[in-house]
Amino acid sequence: MPLVEIQDLKVRFRQYGGTIEAVRKISFSLDAGESLGIVGESGSGKSVSCAALLRLLPATADVTAAKLMLDDVDVLSARKGDMERLRGRAAAMIFQDPMSAFDPVFTIGHQISETIRAHRTVTKSAALKEARELLERVEIKNAADVLAYYPHQLSGGMLQRAMIAMALSCRPKVLIADEPTTALDVTIQAQILQLIKKVQAEFGMALIMITHDLGVIAETVDRVLVMYNGEVMEEGPVAQIFDAPRHDYTKRLLASLHTKFEPSRGDADAAPALQLRGLSKSFRIRRRRGLFTEYGAFDAVRDVDITLPHNRIVAVVGESGSGKTTTGLMAMRLTEASAGEILVDGKDISSLSPEAMRPYRKQMQIVFQDSYSALDPMMTLTEIIAEPLVIHRIGTPRERTEKALAWLERVGLDRSFGSRYAHELSGGQRQRVAIARALILEPKILVADEPTSALDVTVKAQIITLLKDLQAELGLSMLFISHDLSTVKSLTDSVVVMYRGRVVEEAPTERIFADPRHPYTRALLDAVPATNPRDKRERSFLSAEEISAATPRMTVIQTGLAPHPDPQLVTIAPGHRVEAIVTA
Numbered sequence: 001m002p003l004v005e006i007q008d009l010k011v012r013f014r015q016y017g018g019t020i021e022a023v024r025k026i027s028f029s030l031d032a033g034e035s036l037g038i039v040g041e042s043g044s045g046k047s048v049s050c051a052a053l054l055r056l057l058p059a060t061a062d063v064t065a066a067k068l069m070l071d072d073v074d075v076l077s078a079r080k081g082d083m084e085r086l087r088g089r090a091a092a093m094i095f096q097d098p099m100s101a102f103d104p105v106f107t108i109g110h111q112i113s114e115t116i117r118a119h120r121t122v123t124k125s126a127a128l129k130e131a132r133e134l135l136e137r138v139e140i141k142n143a144a145d146v147l148a149y150y151p152h153q154l155s156g157g158m159l160q161r162a163m164i165a166m167a168l169s170c171r172p173k174v175l176i177a178d179e180p181t182t183a184l185d186v187t188i189q190a191q192i193l194q195l196i197k198k199v200q201a202e203f204g205m206a207l208i209m210i211t212h213d214l215g216v217i218a219e220t221v222d223r224v225l226v227m228y229n230g231e232v233m234e235e236g237p238v239a240q241i242f243d244a245p246r247h248d249y250t251k252r253l254l255a256s257l258h259t260k261f262e263p264s265r266g267d268a269d270a271a272p273a274l275q276l277r278g279l280s281k282s283f284r285i286r287r288r289r290g291l292f293t294e295y296g297a298f299d300a301v302r303d304v305d306i307t308l309p310h311n312r313i314v315a316v317v318g319e320s321g322s323g324k325t326t327t328g329l330m331a332m333r334l335t336e337a338s339a340g341e342i343l344v345d346g347k348d349i350s351s352l353s354p355e356a357m358r359p360y361r362k363q364m365q366i367v368f369q370d371s372y373s374a375l376d377p378m379m380t381l382t383e384i385i386a387e388p389l390v391i392h393r394i395g396t397p398r399e400r401t402e403k404a405l406a407w408l409e410r411v412g413l414d415r416s417f418g419s420r421y422a423h424e425l426s427g428g429q430r431q432r433v434a435i436a437r438a439l440i441l442e443p444k445i446l447v448a449d450e451p452t453s454a455l456d457v458t459v460k461a462q463i464i465t466l467l468k469d470l471q472a473e474l475g476l477s478m479l480f481i482s483h484d485l486s487t488v489k490s491l492t493d494s495v496v497v498m499y500r501g502r503v504v505e506e507a508p509t510e511r512i513f514a515d516p517r518h519p520y521t522r523a524l525l526d527a528v529p530a531t532n533p534r535d536k537r538e539r540s541f542l543s544a545e546e547i548s549a550a551t552p553r554m555t556v557i558q559t560g561l562a563p564h565p566d567p568q569l570v571t572i573a574p575g576h577r578v579e580a581i582v583t584a
Helices: 046-053 080-089 108-119 124-137 156-168 186-203 214-220 238-243 248-258 324-331 354-363 381-391 397-410 415-419 427-439 457-474 485-491 509-514 519-526 544-549
Strands: 004-015 018-030 035-039 061-064 067-070 091-094 174-178 206-211 223-228 231-237 272-289 292-309 313-317 339-344 364-367 445-449 477-482 494-499 502-508 553-555 568-573 576-583
Touching (some): 004 046, 018 046, 018 231, 035 046, 035 214, 046 061, 046 067, 046 206, 080 091, 080 108, 091 156, 108 124, 108 156, 124 156, 156 186, 174 186, 186 206, 186 214, 186 519, 206 214, 214 248, 223 238, 223 248, 231 238, 231 248, 292 313, 292 324, 292 477, 292 502, 313 324, 313 485, 324 339, 324 364, 324 445, 324 477, 354 364, 364 427, 381 397, 381 427, 397 415, 457 485, 485 509, 494 509, 494 519, 502 509, 502 568, 519 544
Parallel strands (some): 035 206, 035 223, 091 174, 174 206, 313 477, 364 445, 553 576
Antiparallel strands (some): 004 018, 004 061, 004 067, 223 231, 272 292, 494 502, 502 576, 568 576
8 A cells, every 4th residue: 555645636716806727637646665756847746746645735725635544644634633644744844945944933842842742652852852853863962062052153055954854754655856956055955865765764754845946856756746836747757757758848948958048259368347355245243151241253265366367257156155156146246245355347446435436336246045035026027127227227117118128028928917916926037037127227247146046956957047148149258166066167267266265266167167176165065966876876975074184285396385384275276276285
């Protein structure tokens, strides 16, 4: 008897003016110990299908099915109390955003222990002890401390581990992972995927992995369900889906994994459009020491040098906390640098007044990672895109509107979208609007901060194609900040690798992927998900101590530099610099 059995599931959402069909007659089953991947774009119905299985949909949802069974219980006819017992014990869910799954006013330990006590009769101290053991099991080393932390005190990767621990606390038969790694760094993503596979084998659970990332599917599952527009397009073993896809949609999904772009036509030896010299940023932090308060400094960025040539794309890569976004914000003068110079066409703008910066604001624009919070919810798309023209007093109201509508078309949206609001758009459409707003002034420099990190694989390919086309058309120089190395490989001309606030390697893109020299760069590349299940592998993750110990050592003769106990950037080939310790 399958653990999960779904036949002809339909889900409709009632809304003002009609209904939306989210899921249309889908069927699949899942046996004990099996792992199933459900892959598709946002809006394909993959999350809704699993939410229907656990009866977690809102009251506006109408759910019908010939069969909807979970652990031999008919979900459609089960009473509320039966469903509460079924959730957690039969199936537990890991959500995409763990912060929204935890209550911000209770500690991690309290929430995990209360989940344990809701399903089993144990004392409070026994539940807390088990909570600590579960946190240790998901490789949180300071588990005893984390029990007393609140959700906001943990990083994204740590919070996702705590979410997995809470899901495991009920000892479920089926673990449903809904986009568990979407916004995580490549190394943290690899660690979480490896952890999910490990706990699945350890607990003997079945696994449903919901994702739009084919690399995640290749790494984690045995069987794949491909969904589009609420329907199943294709189903089969993971190797067959990757090697011999039958449906055109599946073929398009797989093709987007291997998108290639022509290199930029700019001259790498031309005068730089943007130069960052010795850029540093320290934040003042406050620590409590008993009754006293201590103040200190946190060096978020340390002595960073980056050169962005005209009409080229330079990637800045690294994990969260590496300083790459802070560097981009300093380059835009949206965060003030503690030290260093920002040169635009050879002129230092780091100390210019707001009024003196106005002409440079037209030349430099930014696209943020979270397009939803970057777009004003009270303004129409036409007003959002035209806003830079209003700020810089360019054109009449009629001319601004016409130019905004023209840019809507230029980024691949119909003019009819002009009267819509941001909440009426998908993630990919919102990102197109953000790009249109950034480029309506036709700037020379664009800082793109993780513009594709939370987008579906097909939408991501469309946004990258759009950026590449606009770069060639407008002669843009682009600083592309990302932790998605597959995107970096296909889009950029050179790569700057940042680690703990400093640059540890810099090289042309092809060279850095073919011959990485710094241990941190090699660790980043090793963590990239496989693009075929045949290539999946166990990964080893380096600690900060191991990275420091493996930093290259070079002599004075090799480098021409004076010996120094601290690492410094050394040129080892044209355009290729790596952090190394210079010895006598």
